């Protein structure tokens with residue numbers, strides 16, 4: 001396999017651990033949910049779908065930090081039990097090849113482009129978006145609900 005020119009960035013392990021602690025402490029914005037479908041609850045840390053019956057923590061995550069026009073905080077899941085962080089950083093996560101949109105942001109964290117993963121595979125879209133020198137980083141999100149899934153940086 002040829003080396004990719006990008007790096008998949010899952011949710012930071014410290015952020016995942018803090019979310020688990022907050023849920024355990026009963027924070028009102030960190031709640032436990034139990035997966036009831038095989039493709040409804042993506043864990044942002046291991047980048048796998050939680051399987052039915054598995055417990056997750058649902059909490060708000062600032063995918064674009066406050067202070068910018070495109071600042072954004074939205075709901076994400078992580079497994080309630082510690083899970084291994086996604087490590088195949090040069091490879092697009094196999095679990096999320098469908099139902100995603102890839103957004104491109106510039107160095108000021110302004111969204112400059114977006115494409116739905118559909119007819120074309122995600123690698124093709126990533127290559128196209130990164131071909132724009134203005135693109136600083138990408139975000140993969142769910143195509144229907146818009147929820148942040150993971151980031152992509154230049155390798």
Ligand SMILES: [Zn+2]
Pocket residue numbers: 043044045046047048078079083084
């Ligand atoms: Zn997980």
